[in-house]
Amino acid sequence: MTETLPVQKPTLFALPTSFVSLRNSQLPRHGAPLYVTTPIYYVNDVPHIGHAYTTIAADVIARFWRFLGWPTRFLTGVDEHGAKVAHSAKAKNIPPQSYVDEMAKVFKALVQALDATPDDFIRTTDHRHHQAAQALWKALEVKGQVYLGTYAGWYAVRDEAFYTDAEIQEGKAPTGAPVEWVEEPCYFFKLSAWQDALLTHYKNNPEAIGPKERYNETLRFIESGLKDLAISRTKLSWGISVPTHVGHVMYVWMDALTNYITALGYPDTEQEYYKKFWPNSVHLVGKDILRFHTVYWPAFLMAAGLEPPARVFAHGWWTKEGQKMSKSLGNVLDPFALIQHYGSDALRYFLLREIRFGQDGDISEQALVKRCNQELGNTLGNLAQRILAFIHQYHPEGVQGTAHTPLDPQHEALQTWGRRTVVYLKTCIEQEDLYGYIDLLQTAVQQVNGYVTEFEPWKLRSLPEKTSYLSQGLYSLCMFLRDTALLFSIVLPQAMGKLLKQMGEEIEGAQGSVHRLGAQLLPGPWPKPEPLFTRWEPLV
Structure with missing residues (x-):
């Protein structure tokens, strides 16, 4: 693993220039042990x-x-x-x-x-x-x-x-x-x-x-x-x-x-x-x-x-609210207590998201609650609920891929996002840039939340002439959601396993799962979606 200059971040709808074709993005080749x-x-x-x-x-x-x-x-x-x-x-x-x-x-x-x-x-x-x-x-x-x-x-x-x-x-x-x-x-x-x-x-x-x-x-x-x-x-x-x-x-x-x-x-x-x-x-x-x-x-x-x-x-080292943790100060954080109260996903996410790996950082339960509620509950969880709840209510039989070519550029970007982004995520892992890995995923989730608002599926469903476009968009959003779950599962195994099950898929057998990125979705009907995250409150 080597240290290199930071990679250019791929935005959702503006592809890095290194990729000529959306459809032919190459997955990482077989690597060293x-x-x-x-x-x-x-x-x-x-x-x-x-x-x-x-x-x-x-x-x-x-x-x-x-x-x-x-x-x-x-x-x-x-x-x-x-x-x-x-x-x-x-x-x-x-x-x-x-x-x-x-x-x-x-x-x-x-x-x-x-x-x-x-x-x-x-x-x-x-x-x-x-x-x-x-x-x-x-x-x-x-x-x-x-x-x-x-x-x-x-x-x-x-x-x-x-x-x-x-x-x-x-x-x-x-x-x-x-x-x-x-x-x-x-x-x-x-x-x-x-x-x-x-x-x-x-x-x-x-x-x-x-x-x-x-x-x-x-x-x-x-x-x-x-x-x-x-x-x-x-x-x-x-x-x-x-x-x-x-x-x-x-x-x-x-x-x-x-x-x-x-x-x-x-x-x-x-x-x-x-x-x-x-x-x-x-x-x-x-x-x-x-x-x-x-x-x-x-x-x-x-x-x-x-x-x-x-x-x-x-x-680096962690301090608690600006102080070095020690028994004499009575401010030592018990990881078992934190996991029991907030869950392992929340602790995993916060520790890797709060600071760049390699730097010193400060931890407080207030910071954990704020970051997880905003980024996991209000952003990632919200996106999943918006998409899957709409499909469950108005398309209970599931969504199907369309044969129309070429796809709408935004929908094509959604469908190929996972295969394109994994190359950049690999560079983050090679540099032990775990903060950067999460940031790439969260940036895309924020963008897609914005796109759902622009896409307005709740309006399109009443327009017969937009039926095909709506189906194509929902399918593309679900492909993005499934690929996000796969890529985020290394950080959030519990929640992303739950999300994949709500889409009829499994997190088990993750060895070599990179080839599931961009693959066709499993046909519905899917289970009724449930919120991925509950709202966190401080332990004390």
Whole structure:
């Protein structure tokens, strides 16, 4: 996936100049496999809105690739090792394994509540992951990339990260996390030896990190000079044992990052999933863990003789009404409560629509209610109800396509809109521009709402000489509505599944559904339409 200049937006009735013929618009050709991942989430506490955000974004990208019928693998999961997980288990006075078993169930429940569709859910306590992480360690050791030393420095349990004296500000890590002084024997990875290789890789592949400011941030960090990285602990027992050195536990980030290849069958690099999907990967991460994914992870891989990931995209942080969310402030948003009250579609839509993916944003329930009522209820829901309710009342047998050629230009634009627009939507997904994807669809829906007012079907039905024109227009509007439902289903699976059923179609079996765009509608009669959305009110 690459970053390019923003694409020209296709308006509904003014086609992009790249399309010569309305009828012969080309669907995207068969594409490369895509492996999209979330970070594996720490289970030291219950899920928060940030976990939901990344999961939703990854799900939308995976759903679109499947919609095109292209090979897709979507991975999420949980990180169950490290000091802060051990501390959380101790605070509850239960064994770490019992603690992570219960927390993994909660994170799986969030995935389900969000209507996310991962192909795999990985846990770092899985046997397969222990094997993969230890295999990576052995590969690094065989290649002379690991040596024994002593670590003396600052460590932040909250970040599970080591920091230099220069990075400590007022006794805290740059992230604001408290730090503690640690002295212990450990094994080091020769990170400094990979400084030039990393710089060369990123300068030759500027699309490997997005957005652009995160790319620049990574290069500045590498150019400032890399120091060897401590990759084992002896004062911690909750983790994966170093396979060749008794008493040492693998540094939690080396353990955690390996999950991306564990899930593809590593260390068996001839396994089907590994050969197909690595390194065709897009790691979606929060910007706070950028360094681990764009410096440590590719260095580990290159040192072991493996290819680095194709792309890492770091999104921003959410605040609530201008304040950082924290338990101490009592303003943490519970994604389960939001889903229970507003529904998963509303949360999915708001988080991807409120800001561009990659930027920081602010969330409030008032903003969620306003945006969803205006854009989903009053715009998208209104359009569907206007069209389908009219057809149910005056054409209960359904609407039929007409054989007249050429079609009215506006009706032809409606019928071919989906096939033309999917090319632009593909570019949005390739750039992780999820806001742009929604904006393209919403712009068209707004335009068609305006067109229905101009078309005035309620007047045309009383004019016998306009019968054919009315039938053609209603059929074209329904084709637009069906194609909108297909394209919007990756963001709004619940509501768009409902809309498709009201048109006699199904959302199930979305793999390769791109070929349904522009296809003839199923004959009626269709079920009586019901509103797609109810009016939202704030939870509090």
